Amino acid sequence: MESSILRWLLPLTLLIVQLLKDAHCVSESDLIQHLFSTEYNRHARPLKDPSKNITVSIEVEIKDFQGLDDQGGELTFTGFFEAKWFDEQLRWNITEYPIEYIALHANQIWLPDFGLANSANSFYQRTFVHDYRVRVKHTGLIRWYAGTTMGTTCELGITEFPFDKQSCEIVLENTVYSAAEVDIIPLDDTPLKLLSRDINGLWKITGTNVTKEFFGDDGYVWPRLVFAISLKRLPLYYLLNVLLPCVLLAILTLAMYWLPLESGERISLGITVMLSYSVTLLVLEGYLPVSSIDQAMFGLLVNTMMALATFAVTTSIILSYVLNNYSGRLSPSSRAFLFGFLARVVCMRHCVPKTEELKYNDRDHDVADVTREIRTQKSHSDIVEIRNHLRTIIQRYEDSDSEKAIAEEWKAATRILDCLFFWVNLLIILVSFVVFFVLAT
Numbered sequence: 001m002e003s004s005i006l007r008w009l010l011p012l013t014l015l016i017v018q019l020l021k022d023a024h025c026v027s028e029s030d031l032i033q034h035l036f037s038t039e040y041n042r043h044a045r046p047l048k049d050p051s052k053n054i055t056v057s058i059e060v061e062i063k064d065f066q067g068l069d070d071q072g073g074e075l076t077f078t079g080f081f082e083a084k085w086f087d088e089q090l091r092w093n094i095t096e097y098p099i100e101y102i103a104l105h106a107n108q109i110w111l112p113d114f115g116l117a118n119s120a121n122s123f124y125q126r127t128f129v130h131d132y133r134v135r136v137k138h139t140g141l142i143r144w145y146a147g148t149t150m151g152t153t154c155e156l157g158i159t160e161f162p163f164d165k166q167s168c169e170i171v172l173e174n175t176v177y178s179a180a181e182v183d184i185i186p187l188d189d190t191p192l193k194l195l196s197r198d199i200n201g202l203w204k205i206t207g208t209n210v211t212k213e214f215f216g217d218d219g220y221v222w223p224r225l226v227f228a229i230s231l232k233r234l235p236l237y238y239l240l241n242v243l244l245p246c247v248l249l250a251i252l253t254l255a256m257y258w259l260p261l262e263s264g265e266r267i268s269l270g271i272t273v274m275l276s277y278s279v280t281l282l283v284l285e286g287y288l289p290v291s292s293i294d295q296a297m298f299g300l301l302v303n304t305m306m307a308l309a310t311f312a313v314t315t316s317i318i319l320s321y322v323l324n325n326y327s328g329r330l331s332p333s334s335r336a337f338l339f340g341f342l343a344r345v346v347c348m349r350h351c352v353p354k355t356e357e358l359k360y361n362d363r364d365h366d367v368a369d370v371t372r373e374i375r376t377q378k379s380h381s382d383i384v385e386i387r388n389h390l391r392t393i394i395q396r397y398e399d400s401d402s403e404k405a406i407a408e409e410w411k412a413a414t415r416i417l418d419c420l421f422f423w424v425n426l427l428i429i430l431v432s433f434v435v436f437f438v439l440a441t
Contacts, residue, residue: 059187080147113176120151162238270313277306353408
């Protein structure tokens with residue numbers, strides 16, 4: 001009895017050992033050969049029922065945010081796309097093949113044909129297929145994790161530069177299969193992840209969002225995923241390198257009015273300030289995109305400051321010409337407006353001339369009095385000669401005082417007008433900067 005049991009037990013034990021040995025010795029090569037032993041067609045959707053659709057879950061991960069190019073309107077980042085879907089033809093029995101997952105080359109299996117619709121380079125990244133592998137689980141779940149440095153176009157609104165906020169999009173579209181055949185959806189609640197720092201020195205990521213859209217074409221409905229990235233510009237660099245020079249040049253523009261009109265350095269300083277504004281505009285053009293639709297308020301501010309510098313130089317030239325080429329006295333109405341009203345407005349009453357034109361109505365009477373005193377000592381001819389000399393001297397004094405009074409009038413008039421232009425310039429500068437900061441921040 002015992003010998004018969006041993007005879008049956010020994011072969012059974014050897015068989016079980018052999019089966020266990022064979023089961024544990026299954027390699028990935030055997031599994032891959034088994035999976036592709038049937039006619040697997042990577043160009044066809046891996047479905048047993050072609051009336052169904054395949055749902056592809058997609059997630060975008062940004063590892064390095066490289067920034068936003070203002071000139072080209074391009075968002076550049078190094079990131080990864082993670083796509084998951086089920087392949088019904090790549091399933092196996094884990095008890096028969098005790099391997100949980102395998103890695104295959106991406107060009108061996110069927111892949112969803114989604115790409116960047118707003119890519120700045122190419123719609124489909126071929127490096128995803130050639131440089132990355134896919135992970136296949138025994139349930140048929142495919143995980144495709146691939147990435148590279150990508151650039152997407154971004155429409156910029158530069159009105160509030162350098163305090164502007166931008167919203168850029170990463171648009172994924174599946175243009176080969178309609179939504180009824182291959183649908184794309186966000187992977188989870190946070191389909192756009194930031195795996196590293198969200199700041200690059202000039203921009204800061206303030207938020208992300210994803211929306212699913214559909215668009216129609218040729219009677220079909222196509223899916224689209226829009227990953228939105230909210231960006232905020234860090235303005236410190238532009239404030240120090242562009243705005244601060246504008247403020248200093250505006251101060252120099254006002255300082256021009258403190259130089260006398262007779263000084264040639266005043267116009268030279270004004271022209272230098274204008275050239276400096278031109279250089280500032282050239283620097284600013286290097287930061288902003290070329291567009292006739294949307295204009296930066298910062299550029300308008302610089303142009304306004306340049307126009308004020310031009311105004312200061314022009315008015316200085318005109319007043320200098322008037323001061324050196326006046327003729328005759330001011331009319332009573334001009335005197336009343338300049339010295340009576342405008343001088344009070346601009347606080348220049350101390351510039352109103354006090355000298356009045358001398359009047360010599362009794363000139364002949366004075367000459368007669370003088371000649372009467374000396375008539376007893378001189379002959380008639382000498383008296384006539386002395387009288388003529390006295391009249392000539394008095395006339396010279398009268399002409400000299402009149403010319404001096406006229407010169408003082410025109411000098412006071414130009415100083416009052418110059419002070420008016422100073423206050424106008426100062427007021428426009430202050431209002432321009434206040435409006436800029438209120439509207440831009």
